[in-house]
Amino acid sequence: DVKVTQSSRYLVKRTGEKVFLECVQDMDHENMFWYRQDPGLGLRLIYFSYDVKMKEKGDIPEGYSVSREKKERFSLILESASTNQTSMYLCASSPIRDSEQFFGPGTRLTVL
Amino acid sequence: GQQVMQIPQYQHVQEGEDFTTYCNSSTTLSNIQWYKQRPGGHPVFLIQLVKSGEVKKQKRLTFQFGEAKKNSSLHITATQTTDVGTYFCVRATNAGKSTFGDGTTLTVKP
Numbered sequence: 001d002v003k004v005t006q007s008s009r010y011l012v013k014r015t016g017e018k019v020f021l022e023c024v025q026d027m028d029h030e031n032m033f034w035y036r037q038d039p040g041l042g043l044r045l046i047y048f049s050y051d052v053k054m055k056e057k058g059d060i061p062e063g064y065s066v067s068r069e070k071k072e073r074f075s076l077i078l079e080s081a082s083t084n085q086t087s088m089y090l091c092a093s094s095p096i097r098d099s100e101q102f103f104g105p106g107t108r109l110t111v112l
Numbered sequence: 113g114q115q116v117m118q119i120p121q122y123q124h125v126q127e128g129e130d131f132t133t134y135c136n137s138s139t140t141l142s143n144i145q146w147y148k149q150r151p152g153g154h155p156v157f158l159i160q161l162v163k164s165g166e167v168k169k170q171k172r173l174t175f176q177f178g179e180a181k182k183n184s185s186l187h188i189t190a191t192q193t194t195d196v197g198t199y200f201c202v203r204a205t206n207a208g209k210s211t212f213g214d215g216t217t218l219t220v221k222p
Contacts, residue, residue, distance in 0.1 A: 042200065042214040043200070048210075056209070097205070098143060098208075099160070101147075102157070106154055
């Protein structure tokens with residue numbers, strides 16, 4: 001079974017803090033994704049990566065950066081957290097670019 | 113960006129009734145994926161459709177891909193309480209970018 005894990009289920013941070021969200025997959029997948037999910041807005045793609053050290057902007061990259069130093073790990077970074085970044089963050093991975101995505105359990109981030 | 117529009121946003125049914133959600137795109141889709149997210153859970157892949165006019169079935173679920181590859185539907189026959197959740201259609205490209213529809217949230221009254 002593919003397993004995608006995220007470092008925290010719940011996280012509370014203060015405005016201006018630097019926040020790291022970690023995602024690890026154990027199936028040697030090439031592609032990894034970060035989404036945020038907000039009520040009424042569905043899932044929106046922040047960034048994705050199709051290889052180590054490679055990244056592509058999604059639909060809403062502003063205020064975020066990512067890092068993929070190892071194939072199994074994809075990190076989402078909020079350089080200076082703001083209250084409008086309070087959301088559920090979901091990580092996913094897939095073996096090829098347009099194939100089935102496997103999601104982690106999500107991190108609910110609250111920025112105060 | 114290129115969007116996929118999904119309707120309805122919410123659907124409330126009595127257990128045993130049928131349910132359908134529709135997904136529409138203004139551009140031709142190379143494929144369409146469907147996911148289900150249970151309340152409090154994460155999206156789980158259901159199926160991928162690739163061919164024009166394709167119809168696939170999974171027990172009580174029937175998935176269709178339009179002839180023009182611009183629309184898709186998911187139909188559930190005789191809903192059960194276990195069908196509760198939000199159903200998403202997803203446009204995925206070989207460039208890697210995925211676009212989720214806004215989802216249809218299904219509630220089932222026993």
